[in-house]
Amino acid sequence: MPELPEVETTIRILKQTQPQILKAGFVDIWTDFPGTVKKPVKFNRFKKEILAKKIKRIWRRGKNIIFELSDDYSLLIHQKLTGHLLYGEWDKKDRANSYIHLKFFLDNNEILALSDLRKFAKVELWKTEELLNSKEFQELGPDPLDKKFTFKKYKNLLINKKIKIKQILMDQKVIAGIGNIYSDEILWRARVHPFRQVNKLTEKELKDIYKNIKSVLVKAVKLGGESFSDYRNPAGKKGFFDEERKVYRREGEKCPNCGVKIKRLKMGGRSAHFCPFCQK
DNA sequence: AGTTGTGTTGAAGA
DNA sequence: ATCTTCAACACAAC
Numbered sequence A: 001m002p003e004l005p006e007v008e009t010t011i012r013i014l015k016q017t018q019p020q021i022l023k024a025g026f027v028d029i030w031t032d033f034p035g036t037v038k039k040p041v042k043f044n045r046f047k048k049e050i051l052a053k054k055i056k057r058i059w060r061r062g063k064n065i066i067f068e069l070s071d072d073y074s075l076l077i078h079q080k081l082t083g084h085l086l087y088g089e090w091d092k093k094d095r096a097n098s099y100i101h102l103k104f105f106l107d108n109n110e111i112l113a114l115s116d117l118r119k120f121a122k123v124e125l126w127k128t129e130e131l132l133n134s135k136e137f138q139e140l141g142p143d144p145l146d147k148k149f150t151f152k153k154y155k156n157l158l159i160n161k162k163i164k165i166k167q168i169l170m171d172q173k174v175i176a177g178i179g180n181i182y183s184d185e186i187l188w189r190a191r192v193h194p195f196r197q198v199n200k201l202t203e204k205e206l207k208d209i210y211k212n213i214k215s216v217l218v219k220a221v222k223l224g225g226e227s228f229s230d231y232r233n234p235a236g237k238k239g240f241f242d243e244e245r246k247v248y249r250r251e252g253e254k255c256p257n258c259g260v261k262i263k264r265l266k267m268g269g270r271s272a273h274f275c276p277f278c279q280k
Numbered sequence B: 001a002g003t004t005g006t007g008t009t010g011a012a013g014a
Numbered sequence C: 001a002t003c004t005t006c007a008a009c010a011c012a013a014c
Helices: A004-016 A043-050 A128-133 A151-158 A165-169 A180-190 A203-222
Strands: A026-031 A037-039 A055-061 A064-069 A073-078 A083-087 A100-106 A111-116 A122-127 A263-267 A270-274
Touching (some): A004 A055, A026 A043, A073 A128, A151 A203, A165 A180
Antiparallel strands (some): A100 A111, A263 A270
């Protein structure tokens, strides 16, 4: 699942590509599933509007990838559950890279492709100013790796909330970029039970969670993200966070800290994985 | 072989 | 305010 570290890995690698993707222009588009493109609604309109535009900058807001284009347009891509971008000579032996439903043909003779097994990813073309002022963008919480995301700010976001800590960590309106994998991993390291109510956490627990938000995400970015499931980088290669995965999808295995079996419990629609002994 | 689990986001309902 | 369910979709695992 592409969360913040996978999205960050994607844009870092795209920016390093040779030949450069930056400054490339769009010459054609192909799809076998126009439903991926949500804006403009009509695929032909999308195609017409993006052709001849050039890529000026690649950046990230939470889990959203944004290609800033010429003429004050921006192309937004959200990979959702199983989407990932591929560019240049990507690894075609890996089946995870074979669900390509959208291709952008560029004027440097390269292809930017979107592989997306479950077809949940979304692609949108915006006027940059409209995107920046849009409700979905304005409502996103701060980026956890931003220097301005201080302990004080974090505490203000969480104060008095009567919600489970795991749920608030995954709420994009509170903090942008954390999903199911990293919320489980952060809470295991902070030794806090995922079902704890935020307003009942001690100062020390809040601080431990804060520190681990930063450290887990930084480490995951360094390792190129997590490829347990479908995520691959733009070269089609796996990330290495798997070596650091302590609890996510490890139900029944021994906790690396105490040896007690990892538990899995349903929270809303998804699974929370944790150590019932270490995490209080 | 049909059912269930997988998880992001937004919408709808309680 | 907080929660629950569902829907978009494909495939692996039981």
